[in-house]
Amino acid sequence: MxxxxxxxxxxxxxxxxxxxxxxxxxxxxxxxxxxxxxxxxxxxxxxxxxxxxxxxxxxxxxxxxxxREEFVRDFVFPMFRANTVYEGEYLLGTSxxxxxxxxxxxxxxxxxxxxxxxxxxxxxxxxxxxxxxxxxxxxxxxxxxxxxxxxxxxxxxxxxxxxxxxxxxxxxxxxxxxAPYSMDANLLHISYEGRHLENPAAEAEESMWRWTVSPEAAPDAAEYLDLEFENGDLVSINGKRMKAHELLATLNQVGGKHGVGRLDLVENRYVGMKSRGCYETPGGTILLKAHRAIESVTLDREVAHLKDDIMPRYASTIYNGYWWAPERLAMQALIDQTQKTVNGWVRIKLYKGNVIVVSRDSKTDSLFDPTIATFEDDQGAYDQKDAHGFIRLNALRLRIAENARNKRG
Known part of the structure; x- marks a missing residue:
């Protein structure tokens, strides 16, 4: 050797x-x-x-x-710009x-x-x-x-x-x-695997959880947070600007107090087996919800849908270890381009394990136009007669197909 x-x-x-x-x-x-x-x-x-x-x-x-700062600023935040979730639930804290x-x-x-x-x-x-x-x-x-x-x-x-x-x-x-579990912790999450959890039919013990209280034991009063975003990244909580790692640590503390961010998951490992793990990701759970909320008023529809289309591929790329691969870098460039207009604030309510968006707005980049969206008289901002031709054109292929089926008998 x-x-x-x-x-x-x-x-x-x-x-x-x-x-x-x-x-x-x-x-x-x-x-x-x-x-x-x-x-x-x-x-x-x-x-x-x-x-x-x-x-x-x-x-x-x-x-x-x-x-800590490099981790959140250069790895966690870029990942959350994509609203990244693996297999519908996992926020990729270890990956x-x-x-x-x-x-x-x-x-x-x-x-x-x-x-x-x-x-x-x-x-x-x-x-x-x-x-x-x-x-x-x-x-x-x-x-x-x-x-x-x-x-x-x-x-x-x-x-x-x-x-x-x-x-x-x-x-x-x-x-x-x-130890009763194999654990991995960082600012984004803490994970638990092994021993008692190797039986997917067994409920995780309450004593296992370290960062979060159970939703039943969470405070009876809701707590509100105002989160501000610039270029898709969180920059302040309740008006206080902090470094990236301080922001995430704050969300962990507040979210954990309200029982936010527990996950019990059977996931598909890249090496081929299924594995059961439990995760606590209080700050990440809040961040994901808030980021999607500010995007809802600042992103063009097709851009938002394109991001949702590539997100599972992006998530698998990170989960499988290809952070430095050209495909991840290419997807990241696209994602970062979309975030230039993701600026504004979101108000979140935390209550017994729930993260509830109650309001959101952007002074500079909102695409929400109340004069068009209103159910009241829009003073001619939107001509409802235009919808007739729009619907007829989009129905054309459906009508043609149905007529063909009728001819076949």
């Missing part, structure tokens, strides 16, 4: 990536660079530095980067984080002169695909090390034995069978 001199590892500091770090040193006998991304997961990241130092990682080879992690790993590889990158995704999941498609798109000749596809530590007993022999600290929860 001497073909690798230095590898950049996506490192959380948890048990699995700590084992991977030691395994890389033992198996490849190479220098390891650790990279830990702060995407707003709400965990203390300094312990990752201390653990890396204990493995003999040089201080200059330990990277702990605050990527959209992977291209940024891949990008930063490759940046660090170039900076440190590394010739390889490594991740802790298993051989059954989507994340291995997402990480590695990103690596190869950005550094075509990089070597990728995926330990779960190479080593023989395929049982928890073997993994714990390796960790114990290597002097890696093992939390009591892992000795007692591991």
């Amino acid at each position: 001497s073909d690798v001199n230095k590898v950049v590892l996506a490192y959380s500091g948890g048990l699995d990536t700590s084992v991977i770090l030691k395994w890389l040193q033992d198996t490849y006998q190479c220098e390891v660079v650790t990279f830990t991304a702060d995407l707003g997961q709400g965990e203390e990241l300094d312990p990752a530095r201390e653990k890396a130092l204990k493995f003999g990682i040089k201080p200059e080879n330990i990277f702990i980067d605050d990527l 959209i984080a992977r291209p940024l992690i891949s990008k930063r790993q490759i940046d660090i590889a170039r900076q440190t002169g590394a010739d390889a990158v490594s991740h802790g995704a298993t051989g059954k999941g989507n994340d291995q695909v997402r990480f590695e498609l990103g690596y190869y798109a950005l550094m075509p000749n990089v070597k990728v090390i995926a330990p779960w596809r190479e080593w023989d530590l395929l049982s928890r007993e073997k993994l714990l034995k390796y960790a114990e022999d290597a002097g890696i600290s093992i939390d009591m929860k892992h000795r007692q069978g591991g």
Whole structure:
């Protein structure tokens, strides 16, 4: 394994990536660079530095980067301009984080002169695909090390034995069978998979949810939010302008308080299997509803319908890991072009798990003309007689087809 001199590892500091770090040193006998991304997961990241130092990682080879603003501004917001939903429900909280992690790993590889990158995704999941498609798109000749596809530590007993022999600290929860769920968190969402949830017939336990209260326990009084958009992106809440990651964090906090954003889903993984997962995406749920509301008054009909037509393709492209692919970039260019007129405000009401749009307007880009839309006298703004010819022309093919059927008997 001497073909690798230095590898950049996506490192959380948890048990699995700590084992991977030691395994890389033992198996490849190479220098390891650790990279830990702060995407707003709400965990203390300094312990990752201390653990890396204990493995003999040089201080200059330990990277702990605050990527919260870049994550929301350059990945989450562009995705929400498309109103992106995978298979009708999933807001892609895990999927959209992977291209940024891949990008930063490759940046660090170039900076440190590394010739390889490594991740802790298993051989059954989507994340291995997402990480590695990103690596190869950005550094075509990089070597990728995926330990779960190479080593023989395929049982928890073997993994714990390796960790114990290597002097890696093992939390009591892992000795007692591991955490009840496999979780992934960032500013957009927190996900839960595995264990109890592997039975799709079993209801998720209330104690599992971390960000949201149950709708039944949410406040009895509704709360209103005024959200302002510029070029399709959220820029302020209740008149207060904030950075992108601060806006999303605020929506998470308020939405979670009102029980907004829970999802229990069986999805189709790119690798071919079905998987059951639960998600909390309070801020994203509010953002999606509000963005569609401001688009309803600022987008041309055919442009809005075109966006809806390509959205499932765009969503699958991101879900499957093709953020850096030319088709995603082409779709993004189209989507961003449509957002130049998506400016205005939306008022949202939050109540017991519901996100309700109550008003919306744009001072500069509204296409809603009350003088035409009114049910009252429009003073000649719209000639209703024009509808006769419009209907006759659009009915022509239907009339021709029916006449032909009648002739056939």
